[in-house]
Amino acid sequence: MSHFSYRNGILHGEDVPLNTIARDFGSPTYVYSKAALTEHFRAYADACKANGRDDTSSLVCYSVKSNSNIAVLNLLNKLGSGFDIVSGGELLRVLAAGGSPRKVIFSGVGKSREEMRLALSHDILCFNVESIPELHRLNEVAAELGKRAPISLRVNPNVDAKTHPYISTGLKDNKFGVAYEDALETYRVAASLPHIDVTGIDCHIGSQLLDDAPLLEAVDKLIELIDTLAAEGIHVHHLDIGGGIGINYNNDQPVAVGDYLSRLFAKIDAWRKAKYDNAPIKVLFEPGRSIVGNAGILLTEVQFIKHGETKNFAIVDAAMNDLMRPAMYEAWHGVQTVKQTTDDNAPVYDVVGPVCESGDWLARDRALAIEQGDLLAIMSAGAYGMTMSSNYNTRGRAAEVIVDGKEVHLIRKRESPADLFALESLLP
Numbered sequence: 387m388s389h390f391s392y393r394n395g396i397l398h399g400e401d402v403p404l405n406t407i408a409r410d411f412g413s414p415t416y417v418y419s420k421a422a423l424t425e426h427f428r429a430y431a432d433a434c435k436a437n438g439r440d441d442t443s444s445l446v447c448y449s450v451k452s453n454s455n456i457a458v459l460n461l462l463n464k465l466g467s468g469f470d471i472v473s474g475g476e477l478l479r480v481l482a483a484g485g486s487p488r489k490v491i492f493s494g495v496g497k498s499r500e501e502m503r504l505a506l507s508h509d510i511l512c513f514n515v516e517s518i519p520e521l522h523r524l525n526e527v528a529a530e531l532g533k534r535a536p537i538s539l540r541v542n543p544n545v546d547a548k549t550h551p552y553i554s555t556g557l558k559d560n561k562f563g564v565a566y567e568d569a570l571e572t573y574r575v576a577a578s579l580p581h582i583d584v585t586g587i588d589c590h591i592g593s594q595l596l597d598d599a600p601l602l603e604a605v606d607k608l609i610e611l612i613d614t615l616a617a618e619g620i621h622v623h624h625l626d627i628g629g630g631i632g633i634n635y636n637n638d639q640p641v642a643v644g645d646y647l648s649r650l651f652a653k654i655d656a657w658r659k660a661k662y663d664n665a666p667i668k669v670l671f672e673p674g675r676s677i678v679g680n681a682g683i684l685l686t687e688v689q690f691i692k693h694g695e696t697k698n699f700a701i702v703d704a705a706m707n708d709l710m711r712p713a714m715y716e717a718w719h720g721v722q723t724v725k726q727t728t729d730d731n732a733p734v735y736d737v738v739g740p741v742c743e744s745g746d747w748l749a750r751d752r753a754l755a756i757e758q759g760d761l762l763a764i765m766s767a768g769a770y771g772m773t774m775s776s777n778y779n780t781r782g783r784a785a786e787v788i789v790d791g792k793e794v795h796l797i798r799k800r801e802s803p804a805d806l807f808a809l810e811s812l813l814p
């Protein structure tokens with residue numbers, strides 16, 4: 387169920403009318419729903435339980451890069467989440483949010499020595515390694531610290547996730563992961579290094595997947611590889627399927643998380659029964675978008691209406707620096723007026739921001755009954771919204787709030803212009 391809906395003609399986040407949020411916190415503002423975040427996380431946790439898993443045999447590692455506000459991380463941590471990070475900075479966020487490093491996995495193709503040191507010093511659960519040079523670097527850094535680094539190899543199963551090329555990551559010509567054909571040799575290298583502990587295997591084939599078939603196909607390939615490794619005496623203790631489940635942006639019908647996990651666990655159980663005498667393997671997930679995407683909206687105010695020669699523009703106070711997805715992926719986001727409208731003959735607008743780029747648009751060709759000063763909600767903006775924002779055009783980042791029933795909590799202040807150049811200095 388959506389936690390953003392009209393009541394008495396006004397769009398609400400849970401029990402809070404969005405116009406009061408604009409009044410109290412200004413615009414643009416990201417608004418997240420605590421109930422939605424909770425519900426979306428529980429879809430994973432409950433499906434693990436329903437399929438006979440407990441905390442020792444499954445772990446949901448929320449992908450921090452999709453929405454990294456420490457209030458969001460803190461909430462998910464209380465719900466039992468682990469975390470998938472892609473930088474040292476994200477590890478510090480998890481720690482600031484009260485998360486345990488023992489539930490942190492570290493993904494990414496370009497980990498620096500400093501990031502490795504930080505993660506090793508906190509004894510994170512696992513490094514998801516993506517290349518042989520990375521294995522050697524990690525081995526060296528672990529040696530310096532007198533530690534052994536637990537690793538999983540991110541294997542590229544070469545399956546087509548059938549999603550946007552920019553968010554497809556499991557195909558051959560991709561910078562991510564170790565090629566399937568090279569995985570065995572890479573595991574042999576890992577197993578030979580004195581400060582590396584082989585503990586798992588992982589993949590992440592793409593994002594905004596509506597169907598789970600490519601994920602299940604990827605798991606088949608990982609299972610095959612685990613059997614080959616076992617025959618060589620290399621034993622992996624966890625299988626990490628990555629994230630990638632999509633959300634409804636525009637009449638999309640993503641697979642239900644519970645259905646996907648049932649099929650996945652059935653496959654894994656049958657395999658373990660047939661080949662490993664039912665010995666369990668821990669299963670990890672790295673969902674981002676499917677937890678936060680539809681738990682958030684971007685609230686923005688119409689500044690001007692402009693009638694061009696061939697197009698009408700609604701110029702709003704949010705821009706590509708606030709929500710980059712349309713400019714970057716031509717992504718579609720729903721646009722709803724905060725005041726409910728019913729005009730069937732409303733003019734068609736491009737919703738654009740004030741940034742000096744033609745690529746600065748948030749939505750195109752939308753029929754909207756609006757006038758200057760009206761508030762709009764850009765829907766499905768909880769994932770890869772705030773985290774991808776920038777200060778282009780010296781625009782401070784938006785405020786962020788969480789609604790919880792009738793309450794609104796400010797979780798990030800709006801950036802002031804002075805914040806933006808505080809780290810800069812003049813020449814002597």
Ligand SMILES: *Cc1c(COP(=O)(O)O)cnc(C)c1O
Pocket residue numbers: 449451452470472493494590592593594628629630631672673674675676769
């Ligand atoms: C971004 C990312 C995720 C999360 O993907 P979603 O599509 O948001 O679920 C998971 N794992 C890795 C390695 C990622 O880079």
